[in-house]
Each structure stands twice: as structure tokens, then as C-alpha cells.
Amino acid sequence: MNSSKEKTLLSLDYAEITIPDIFSSHGKFRKHQEAVVCGSVRRTWGDFNDNMNRVANALLASGVARGDRVVVMMGNSVEILEVMFGIVKAGCCVVPLSGLLTGQQLASLIKDCGAKQAFATADFIERLRPFQNELVHLNANHRYVVHGQAEGWLNYSELTNGQSTTTPSAVYRSEDAFNIIYSSGTTGLPKGIMQSHRARVHWAISNSIEMRFSDQSRALTTTSLYSNGTWLMMLPVLFSGGTCVVMPAFDPTEFSRLVAYEKITHTFMVPAQYIALLQTDTTQHDYSTLDVLLCAGSPLRRDTKRQVIERLGNKLIELYGFSEGFATMLKPNAPADKFDTVGTPVLGFEVRVLDESGAVLGPGEIGEIAGYGPGMMSAYHGKPSETSALIWQDERGRTFIRSGDIGSQDEDGYLKLVDRKKDMIISGGFNVFPSDLEEIIGQHPDVLDATVIGVPHERWGETPLALVILRPGAVFDASLMLPWCNERLAKHQRLSNIETREDFPRNALGKVLKRILREPYWINVKT
Template structure:
């Protein structure tokens, strides 16, 4: 059978059926001692569909996962995508109120949780009406093992099968709905153009190490399943674990810059043989040029691919190819690359018209990978996706004459810290209740480790005193630790414009002076 025969497939159901027949003994998932072949994955996902049916889950119904990266999560994703249910992974680092919001918003009938997070899941579920069933992952899969595979009708390729939550400017996250078509539609254009890094061999191995509640963690599973290659699952990121995975045969991976920095600066890195690693994708946060040059020096045989995208685009819509990465550095290494095949990008002005090349504007994307919208948020959907199907990213950028996109800043105030999206409004809402706080503005400041880190600028109430450590601890009780401020500035008053709006840029600028405000 010709190797190109799978190029036109566009759904998890088609890929699992195909690779279950063509590579039945090929490894689909490896998670510690658990190894699943493609033939086993094909059968297990049909057993999972039976399990979902037994839990009254049909097309369009939601199933939540609360845990770290796991082969069990990916099998649940595959099963949901085959039958048209929607899987919603929840970040395991979120605080209980945040977990409660997501579960309530999804209306999930079933929550599968790892043991470490089971108590939190049960505590939250008890507050919801209707109350979802909560089951520990190993118990659920013990039940699955006793199920007979069932017949099912695959969903339409545009039906949602994955719901990823992205932080919202109002403080509540938004559920971006993604379909089989969204996840796979850009694959064939790249294969038609014979893009080298889109061509996988049977011995290739994708490392899944970024959190599965993010597109950077779940998206690699779609790549691997489409190409019939092994996914090596790491429950969570550790630099030593990544280095070990490379030695064990990981050929492809995606890392955020903060993670990449920890890997190449780890003591173990100097003695690691990187020859197995064919391609390393990086993005989702600022990438300092000096760090990128150090990475290229450390892994000279690896092809580096800078990628730019967002949850709403299923990840990558631009790519800076390996040939634009050089040891001495160059201007293009500051860019996010060019649109990948199948994607159109324009930089537009306030009138929604494309600006001339070299001028700054909002980066807008037209792609079959664009989400159809946010779950139950028609106004948010309409403000992000215009009537012609262009997705407005909120990022300010410049496109040069060759089509390379340079992201300059964020039109919105989002902070990206270690690849995690943090919105100031969400953090401010958590801080405002402190009895000593009169006003607060949250900003992102440079961090050598995380790219950016969260800082709170606070005006105290008259006569009140505030300890920075106490305020940070107070915030950690209300939101996830990665969203909490790492530092606090006590200031006498907020800078404001004539209409009374806080001038965040005025608070940020002293920290960014002399730096490239680049986001990749």
C-alpha cells in the first residue's frame, strides 16, 4: 500500500482504523510501563466508546479529564473524537474555584481524575447540579477492559470533539471548541508541498511533555496519531526527563522557551547525545535571541522550528524553518516565520483592512484550523472571528516583504509566563478582596526563566500596610500558583489617562526599557 494513502485522512477515527490495520504492532502510546500498540489503541477506544455509552454520554456530551499527561487521557481523546463526544482536559494546577467553573461550564457528565486529583474533583463535583460522576482513572480503565467494543457512528468532521479552555479578559476562561477538521486540515497542504518536518517515518517518536490542557500538549497527539508513530508520554515537564526521553528515542517535541532553557542548561545536557532529536518545535512565549543561539549550539544536529499560533487556531499557523536558524543569529530568528501551507495571514489596521508591509497592525488568520467559536459565548466568538472567517488574534505584528511575521506586542494585556496564558483581570479579581488593597494593576515584566512573570502594582487603602509575601499567599488561595504575582510594587497612585483608565504601559515600560518586546 502506498505510503501516501493516509495523506487525505482527516479524522481520528480514520487514522486509528488505518494504522490499526497497517501498523498493528507499532507502538501508539508509551507511558512508563504501559505500552499500547495501534491495534490495541483501535480496540481500546471502541471499548471506551462502550464505557461512555454506559455512562449516558452521546454525541456532543462532555467528558472531563483532571490529571497530568497520561496515555489514558489520549485514549479518551481518541475515543471521544471517534464517536463525537467532547473531551475537556482541565489544568491540574488550577485552584478548586477554577476547576468548578470549567466543570460547571461544560456540564460534563463524567469526570475521570488521576488519584492525586480525585479529592479535588469530588469536592468540586459535590457543589454542582447536576452532579457529574467522578471516577479514578485506573478504576475507569479497569471497567473499560471488561467492555465489549461497540458499533458507533463517527461524527461529522466539523463537530467539536475537544474543548480547551483559554483564559479570558473578563477573568473567566473560554472554551474553544475544536473539531477533527480543525486538528487535521492543515496536514495535507504541507504534505502536498513535501514540507520535510511534516514527513514521519515508522521509527519516529513524539514526546508529549507540555500540559495536555493546552494545545501544545494535546496537539502533538494529533500529529502522532495522524502519522502512526509512537507518543512517549511524560506526566509533567522536568528537564532531566526530557533529556532522558531524547536518549530513549524521542525524535520530535514541542517545548516552550522556559522549558527549553531549563533543558539546555541542565547539568546532564553537556553529556547528552542529541542525535536522535530530529526536530524541536518551540513557541507560545517570548524567545530571547541569545537563548535560541545557545540552543542551536547545544543541539547542532536538531532542526529548530519556531511556531506561532493559539488555542483557537489549533496551534501552529506560522513556522520559522530550520534553515533560518544559524549559530550567529539573524534578524529572521526574531520572527515567528511565515504562514504554513493552507493558512493565510494578514496584518490589519483598526478599519479591518490590511496595512502595507512593514507597518504594525493586528495579526489576523484565515485557516481551516480556526475554531468555530467559544462554547456558549456568542459575543466573544463574534468579537474574535469576523463574518468573513478571519480570526483576530489580539497580537500586534509586522509582516515583512517576504511574508515573515514579527510579533511586536499584545494588543490585549495577556501575559505569557512559561507558556501559560495569564490575564491581568483574572489576577486583579483575586487580589481585590484583600483588606489592605485599594487599587491594583497587574502587568508582565521580563523574566530570564519564564520569559515574563506577573507583577502586581498596588495602591493601599489609607492607613493600611501591606506585606508583599502576605498578598502573594492570599492570591495563591484563590487562583493557580502560576497566575499569582511573583512580586509586588506598592505605589502611591495609579497612572491614568484623562478618562480615568489605568495606563498599564506606563507601569510596564521601566521594566522593558532596552529590551526587544518580542513574542514568538
């Protein structure tokens, strides 16, 4: 009888591009090239990748599982990037939290995402101490302090020293959670925007192509690294194998110095930063290496845009979009008659304009903007009903995300904004939700009712103004009420002033008509 051995037939993997694997490749083939610069600290790709691997291997040794949430609470530094991407390399989901939040707000978000481990600097830790009992998921042995010491927190160097620099054994799938970014808004619980590896790869590739990044690019980040907007610069330049130069904090004069000294090719600023830069003497600095100036976060006033182009060159790209998932860009080579638009969809995205019934509108017709593409969020973390409420399906069954913004598309597909999300205030590039502020103001013993609107601000674009109706017999004193409110609000939420009203204009259902309240403040403002 003939005997034969059965041969196992192998099949090929469904190979995917992942950001951790791309960074490992750069660490091998670009090991001597600069990857990150912040202040006096300069990391080559070899060292940068080794340090990410040390973080990842330390986390894996501690017992993390695929998809575990790990919180990061740090200011701008080289280390925050090594920590964030080290977390991702371990197969975990990184949750960067804002430095503008109060201790109570930080504790609420740590609890909401179910983080089991955390990295933080001492300033964050001190804010959190009064709320330690609320950190129910956060393992007491898995809290790490970076840049200093903090009682009860393991030193970061003790965690990573002696860890292997070999590529971690984690497996990444396109549908796995890469990060959770919490939307601005703090008093109630802001929504956690969950983005997958697929979405972040699209973010990196599409922006690399649209803004012409390469391994020779040097991008300057001017905003906080926990912010999703900052990733418009940071992620594509690192994905491309270039160099990310990080400002610890923004200063317009230092910005100009760094552009020349570091030979910066790409940068991103919000309108308030462009306005601050224009207040300096730009003739004293060399901007010749700059190829791309990106503006996002809030609309750039037309007069400001013209000044930027006149003084820094025709290099400005305006981006409209939101973290949930799509974007458009207006580039310098756009026709002159598109100057007042926000451009066309970024590579891979589609945009539709919808009427109130959800029907698609034609060119020039005004309605709600909705977008679709591989950069969309997976969901709002733990909020299925809120996720579902955003979805509009097209004739092919594809799920578009409703923006809540109003606009129109012309015959060439260029998008024009008519209004922003109904009541949201965008101050210095940060989203401020009036309902969060109103909840705090309404707790003041003299306040019967309150509403918050955005009013013009020379530096920040707009700023929150509180309008209050007093309780009978109460005596109004703004010098006392204003600090009472602001000490209970995050930095980016703080009120510029408080004014009193006898009543508010309302619709038939009693809802305050904020548009009418805003009009007197904006009527003479040039746009």
C-alpha cells in the same frame, strides 16, 4: 401486464478523513508497532486502539449522545490519551481541564460546558469535593476514577472491563465538536475554545507536513497533555502512525536521557524549558536522532535561540499562533535576514495585517494580525458576542480571526511581531490574564486598587507582579499579603511579588497605562 421492480439507486457517501478512523486503521495495520510510551508503560497500536474502543463502547452503552461533553481531569499518562480519544470515538466532545486549576475553577468549567460524564484521577476529585453541589449536569453514576479509588466514583477498570474492542458505531461529521479547550485564566470564566473534527484534522495534517512526521517518527511531549500546545507534537505523530513518548513531568536531564534512549526525532518545548535545558551539560548526551525542535507558547529570546541552535543543531522551528485558530512557522532553512520574524503561515492558513478601521495594510506596515484557515475554532462555547467580536471579513466574505497581537509582514510574507496581546502575561508558556489576578487581589481588605504586570524572570520568561494602592491607614506587609493572594490563585497565576504605589498612570478615561508601568522593569533586558 408487465411488472417490474423499481431499483433503488444508491449514491456515494461524502467521505471525510476523521481522526477516529485513522486511529482504527493504525490499530489494524500497525498493531505491533509502538503507539504510546510513558514511563514503564508501552502500548502498541493494537492495544492502544483496543483500549480507545473499550472506552467508546462503554460510553455508548451508558447512553451518551452525539456531541455530549465529557470532561477529563488527569495528568500525563498513556491512559489519558486512551480516554480522550475514546471519548471522541464515541462521537462525544472531549473537555480536558488543567491540573493547575483550583476545585472551584474546575467546578465552574464543568458546569459551563454542561458535561454529563467525567474521568478523573483522585487528586482532581479531592479538589472538587467541596464543590460537588455545583456539578449540576454531571450524572452521579457517570463519574469514573482512573489510577486509584475515590468514594462516589466508579473505577475506570470496572467501566472498561469486558467492553468490546470492535470499532464503535458512532458517525463523525467534520462540523461536529471534537473538543473544548479552555483558555488560561480562571477567576472569571475563561472562554471555551470549541474545535471541530475538521479543525483537528487540519491541525494533524498541516503539522505533519510542515514538520515532516511519518510512521517512523518518535515524538517526545514535555508539557501537559490537556494543553493545546502539547497537541502540536502529540496529534500529528499519532495521526501519522508514529510513536508518542510522554514525559510524566519535565526534567531537563531526563529529557536528554529520553531523547537518546527512545531515539526521539521530534519534540516541543516552551522557552522556559529550553532555558532549563541550556543550564545542563548538553555535551554529555546524544541528540543525533533529533530532526525537529519546536518552540511555541511565547516568544523565544534571540540569545536563547542562538544558544539552542549552537548546542543542539540547526533544527529549531519557532511557531507563533493561538488556539482560536491560526499559526505561522519560522523554519531552519529560512533566509538569515528572517531570523527575527515568526515565519510564514502554516499550510492552509492566510494572514492579514489590519489597521484600526479594518483596512488591510501593506508590507512593512504595522497593525493587528488576523488569520484564516480550516484550523480555526468553531466558536467560543456559549459566547456568541465574544466570538463575533473576533471576526473580520475579507473581500470574499471569509471570516478571519483577529488576534489582538500587533505585527507586520514583509515583502516575502514573513510575519514580525511588534507586541503581544495588550496586557497578557506569558509565564513558562502559560497565558496569565492580569484581570483575573486583579479581581482576587482587590478583595484583600487593605487594597484600594490593584494592577498586575509581567516582569522579567530568568526561568519563566516573565512573571506576574502586583502593584497595589493601599486603603488609607493600611500598613503594607508583603510577607502577609503575598501568601494571602497566592493561596487563592492557580499555580500558574501566582504572584512573584507585591509592590505599593501612590497612584497609577492613567489615560483620559481613567484606564491604567500598563505599558508605562512595565517599562522600568524591561529596559535593560536583552531580547
